[in-house]
Structures are given as structure tokens and as C-alpha cells.
Amino acid sequence: MASVxxxxxxxRLAAELRTLLGDRCSTxxxxxxxxxxxESWHPPGEPDIVxxxxxxxxxxxxxxxxxxHGAPIVPFGAGSxxxxxxxxxxxxxxxxxxxxxxxxxxxxxxxxx
Amino acid sequence: MSHAGDGNFHLVFVVxxxxxxxxxxxxxxxxxxxxxxxxxxxxxxxxxGVGLGKIGYLQExxxxxxxxxxxxxxxxxxxxxxxxxxxxxx
Numbered sequence: 001m002a003s004v005x006x007x008x009x010x011x012r013l014a015a016e017l018r019t020l021l022g023d024r025c026s027t028x029x030x031x032x033x034x035x036x037x038x039e040s041w042h043p044p045g046e047p048d049i050v051x052x053x054x055x056x057x058x059x060x061x062x063x064x065x066x067x068x069h070g071a072p073i074v075p076f077g078a079g080s081x082x083x084x085x086x087x088x089x090x091x092x093x094x095x096x097x098x099x100x101x102x103x104x105x106x107x108x109x110x111x112x113x
Numbered sequence: 114m115s116h117a118g119d120g121n122f123h124l125v126f127v128v129x130x131x132x133x134x135x136x137x138x139x140x141x142x143x144x145x146x147x148x149x150x151x152x153x154x155x156x157x158x159x160x161x162g163v164g165l166g167k168i169g170y171l172q173e174x175x176x177x178x179x180x181x182x183x184x185x186x187x188x189x190x191x192x193x194x195x196x197x198x199x200x201x202x203x
Contacts, residue, residue, distance in 0.1 A: 041130055042165045067194060074196050083158070084165030089198050 003048050003091020005071055010048045010091075013069040017051055017093070020061050024052040024099075035074075035094040038081030045087040047074060047094035054099045066093050121159055122150075148173075163200045171200070 003010070017025040026032075027049055036044035048071070053059045066073045072092030079086055088094055115122045124146060126139040147157045147170050157163065157170040171179055179201075186193075186201045193203055 040166070067192060070192065070194070072194050072197050081164060082161045083163065083167060085162060085196070085199055087165060089165070092194070 003046075005048050005069070005091050009069050009071070013065060013071055013093070014049050016065045016069075017049060017062065020065070021051055021053065021058065024054070026050045026052075032094075035076050035079070035096065036087060038079050038084065038086045040082045040084050042084030042087060043089075045089035046091065047088035048091045050076075050094045050096055052096045052099050059095065059100075062093065062095060120155075165199065168198070168200060168202055171202070 005013070014025065014027055031050040032046045032048070033044075035050050036046040051062055053062060063073060065071075072088065072090045074086060074088045074092060074094050076086045076094045076096045077098065086094070124142075126142070128135045128139050130136065147167070150157065151170070151174055157167045157174055163171060175182070182201055183203060186203065189195075197203075
């Protein structure tokens with residue numbers, strides 16, 4: 001399935017995200033292919049842009065920019081989905097969370113059994 | 114393959130993805146498996162969740178409750194930009 005983003009909008013969004021994230025925003029074919037599928041048989045879907053945020057504020061900025069441009073957002077962790085969750089079937093922005101790798105809080109009181 | 118003790122039954126199909134007939138047969142068996150699980154009060158997704166593959170079974174599993182989920186999805190994501198086409202078919 002093709003991206004819902006027109007090329008002009010895609011380029012504007014990519015430029016905005018590069019301003020926000022620098023080289024942690026990629027439109028390279030290898031990054032897009034890597035983020036087009038998990039580990040399942042379902043058809044792949046390439047995102048237009050892959051971003052690697054390191055903070056909640058950056059994720060907020062990414063989501064706000066994507067919404068302004070009408071771009072779908074798809075979360076991407078280890079890419080281990082067996083259900084096609086991470087496949088960007090309408091294109092848009094794949095948000096790779098692997099660099100958000102710090103434990104910020106342990107809420108023992110809220111623990112569920 | 115399963116961890117049936119905690120209620121999760123998995124079936125791994127050994128197929129040739131390029132073989133349309135084999136894939137169709139696997140899909141048919143998969144649908145029977147899901148319908149059987151639902152008939153026994155089970156669920157189509159469980160710990161692997163619902164994405165592209167199981168989205169079509171949620172109506173059968175949840176009935177009119179699915180409309181409540183759609184209402185929540187539309188309220189939180191009016192442009193349907195948050196991972197569209199997964200879990201909740203709008």
C-alpha cells in the first residue's frame with residue numbers, strides 16, 4: 001500500500017523533523033525497509049520517515065509535527081511483532097523507541113500482581 | 114507449539130509463502146482455529162495482540178463492545194493517524 005503523504009508534504013515534514021532531531025531522522029531506504037515489517041508473514045509497509053527520539057518531549061514534538069502534516073505514526077520497538085503491528089501500511093513516520101532505554105521510575109506501589 | 118498451561122495455544126504453519134494455494138489453506142485452518150477459540154470463550158489475539166492478521170475477528174469476538182472501542186479511538190485520534198489499520202477498523 002502506498003503512502004498517504006504527498007511528496008511535498010513528506011519533504012516538509014522530514015525537514016521539520018531534522019530540525020528537531022538532527023541525524024536521528026532518516027529517510028534512507030535501508031532504514032525504511034528495516035522498519036517496514038516485524039517478524040511475521042504479513043505484507044510490509046514502508047514508512048516515509050524513521051525517527052529515533054530519546055525523550056518524551058521529542059516524541060511529543062514528532063507527534064505534533066506528524067499531525068500537522070496529516071502523517072500516520074507507527075511505533076517501532078524491537079520489531080518483533082508477529083501480527084504486523086509495526087508495518088507502516090499507509091506510510092508516515094515510524095517512531096523507533098530503541099534509544100529510549102533508561103529506567104526513569106520504578107513504581108512499586110502501583111505494581112500489579 | 115504452546116504454553117497451554119497459561120491458556121495460550123499456538124500453531125505454526127510450515128508453508129511456502131509464494132504458494133497461493135498453501136497460503137489459502139493455512140488461512141482457512143487459521144480461521145477455523147480462531148472460530149473454535151471464540152466458541153470456547155477464548156480470544157483471537159491474546160499476548161501477541163491484534164494487528165493486521167486478527168483485526169477481522171474483533172467484531173465476532175467483542176460484538177457491540179467494539180463500537181465502544183471505536184468511539185474511544187475516534188475521540189483520542191480524530192484524524193486516525195495513530196497506527197491506522199491496526200486493531201480497530203474504523
